[in-house]
Amino acid sequence: MKTDSTTEDKIKEAAKQVFIAKGFSGCTSREIAKAAGMNVALVNYYFRSKSALFKIIFEAAMGDFLLSMLDVFNTSLPLEDKLRNYLDREYAFLTKYPEIPSFIINEMGRKEGVHIDNTAVFQCIEHTGIFEECLMEQKAGRMREIDITSITLLMMSNCQFPFMGAAVIKQVHALSDEQYEKQLVQHKQIVTDMLIGYLFPESKSTQITQK
Amino acid sequence: MKTDSTTEDKIKEAAKQVFIAKGFSGCTSREIAKAAGMNVALVNYYFRSKSALFKIIFEAAMGDFLLSMLDVFNTSLPLEDKLRNYLDREYAFLTKYPEIPSFIINEMGRKEGVHIDNTAVFQCIEHTGIFEECLMEQKAGRMREIDITSITLLMMSNCQFPFMGAAVIKQVHALSDEQYEKQLVQHKQIVTDMLIGYLFPESKSTQITQK
DNA sequence: AGCAATTTTAAACAAGCGTTTAAAACAGAG
DNA sequence: CTCTGTTTTAAACGCTTGTTTAAAATTGCT
Numbered sequence: 001m002k003t004d005s006t007t008e009d010k011i012k013e014a015a016k017q018v019f020i021a022k023g024f025s026g027c028t029s030r031e032i033a034k035a036a037g038m039n040v041a042l043v044n045y046y047f048r049s050k051s052a053l054f055k056i057i058f059e060a061a062m063g064d065f066l067l068s069m070l071d072v073f074n075t076s077l078p079l080e081d082k083l084r085n086y087l088d089r090e091y092a093f094l095t096k097y098p099e100i101p102s103f104i105i106n107e108m109g110r111k112e113g114v115h116i117d118n119t120a121v122f123q124c125i126e127h128t129g130i131f132e133e134c135l136m137e138q139k140a141g142r143m144r145e146i147d148i149t150s151i152t153l154l155m156m157s158n159c160q161f162p163f164m165g166a167a168v169i170k171q172v173h174a175l176s177d178e179q180y181e182k183q184l185v186q187h188k189q190i191v192t193d194m195l196i197g198y199l200f201p202e203s204k205s206t207q208i209t210q211k
Numbered sequence: 212m213k214t215d216s217t218t219e220d221k222i223k224e225a226a227k228q229v230f231i232a233k234g235f236s237g238c239t240s241r242e243i244a245k246a247a248g249m250n251v252a253l254v255n256y257y258f259r260s261k262s263a264l265f266k267i268i269f270e271a272a273m274g275d276f277l278l279s280m281l282d283v284f285n286t287s288l289p290l291e292d293k294l295r296n297y298l299d300r301e302y303a304f305l306t307k308y309p310e311i312p313s314f315i316i317n318e319m320g321r322k323e324g325v326h327i328d329n330t331a332v333f334q335c336i337e338h339t340g341i342f343e344e345c346l347m348e349q350k351a352g353r354m355r356e357i358d359i360t361s362i363t364l365l366m367m368s369n370c371q372f373p374f375m376g377a378a379v380i381k382q383v384h385a386l387s388d389e390q391y392e393k394q395l396v397q398h399k400q401i402v403t404d405m406l407i408g409y410l411f412p413e414s415k416s417t418q419i420t421q422k
Numbered sequence: 423a424g425c426a427a428t429t430t431t432a433a434a435c436a437a438g439c440g441t442t443t444a445a446a447a448c449a450g451a452g
Numbered sequence: 453c454t455c456t457g458t459t460t461t462a463a464a465c466g467c468t469t470g471t472t473t474a475a476a477a478t479t480g481c482t
Contacts, residue, residue, distance in 0.1 A: 007459080026236040026321065029440060039461055044441065051440095106317060108378045110237065122383050149384045150398050153373050154405070156380070161368035164375070167319040169367070172333050173360045187361050194365070198405040218429080240470060250431055255471065262470095 010036045019057050020103045073128035090159040091188040101160040158191040221247045230268050231314045284339035301370040302399045312371040369402040
């Protein structure tokens with residue numbers, strides 16, 4: 001740990017850790033302060049309130065979460081390769097920060113949650129032109145003609161659920177943390193094969209994807 | 212609403228609604244009491260504490276959640292039909308109770324959550340022999356040879372995520388509640404085609420699944 | 423009716439919450 | 453060192469939390 005970071009950064013780092021692990025209503029201001037090694041009042045000195053701090057942490061997590069997505073979509077690779085890269089990057093990101101999808105989805109789902117305007121964030125995705133690219137590939141007969149929303153659902157489901165539902169799966173199949181980690185590595189390959197095979201039925205590389 | 216239900220049942224029903232919508236730490240005892248139309252003390256008169264009540268609600272939700280799964284697996288249909296039935300039943304269940312997977316997964320994931328022993332519940336799944344059946348089909352060459360855990364992951368990911376992540380998807384694609392509901396109907400079909408096609412590559416009915 | 427047990431309520435409890443206050447510790451400039 | 457503004461702290465604020473108490477209302481029984 002770097003100890004030369006500013007007080008403000010130390011609070012943000014502690015808040016990130018605690019908020020993501022426990023959610024907004026699952027933790028207290030004092031808990032965050034203690035994790036940062038300081039007084040409660042200092043947290044409110046730098047950030048006005050628990051809600052204000054949460055908003056900052058949430059938006060940062062959202063940003064991190066979409067970053068890898070964006071710079072894959074902004075490359076000029078063929079769509080099928082973009083999809084492979086996306087799956088690669090997403091699994092790498094989620095292996096590093098496995099709690100983020102749960103965090104985002106929960107806090108977005110809560111009716112009385114801290115309200116945050118995400119429209120700008122999501123417009124970034126649309127702005128990459130990835131959706132239009134799919135439509136073009138579909139019209140050209142190279143991609144299966146299914147709804148764009150369903151494509152998003154397929155991608156997100158098969159990337160994020162294995163991390164969100166880790167606790168359940170580990171219990172169902174009596175797996176240790178290390179075993180599940182290995183499982184995820186091979187599951188990424190399965191998901192890639194399945195999705196590529198389904199979305200690009202004619203693709204020559206459907207069956208022979210290797211690690 | 213039936214008004215002739217007992218006080219105990221009224222509390223349980225209110226608690227179910229509130230706990231599932233907001234989570235354990237996202238709501239208060241008084242909130243549950245008010246939802247049931249009564250005093251706080253009465254909640255603790257019937258159930259000893261908030262935690263004890265939560266435990267009951269959680270285990271009931273867990274039971275409901277696994278019920279449809281179990282009696283599909285306990286039929287004597289061919290595996291591929293079981294899988295189709297499972298997807299059908301699971302989407303029907305989740306359409307009715309869309310918040311349950313988030314609820315279960317969150318509360319299981321929280322480190323400091325109310326501790327509950329689920330081993331018995333999960334042994335029920337194993338006891339149906341569904342896993343052995345998969346292994347037999349794989350040995351017979353009728354099913355793709357992938358890990359049982361990955362099969363579970365594929366099924367759960369593609370069933371549960373579309374409901375858990377509804378808020379995110381709706382925002383990304385700017386969909387109304389009704390639009391997303393329709394989306395889910397057609398997504399179920401896509402998921403069925405994709406999973407059957409992937410898991411049973413030789414199946415004659417891969418491409419012609421109808422509603 | 424009257425009595426005992428059960429059910430419901432209002433009120434209070436200590437503990438913890440988010441937030442604020444006012445004073446202490448610290449820093450840099452003169 | 454002194455004076456300034458900034459950073460940090462301890463303590464307190466009012467409020468809500470989960471839980472308990474003790475009295476009131478209700479029920480069932482004889």
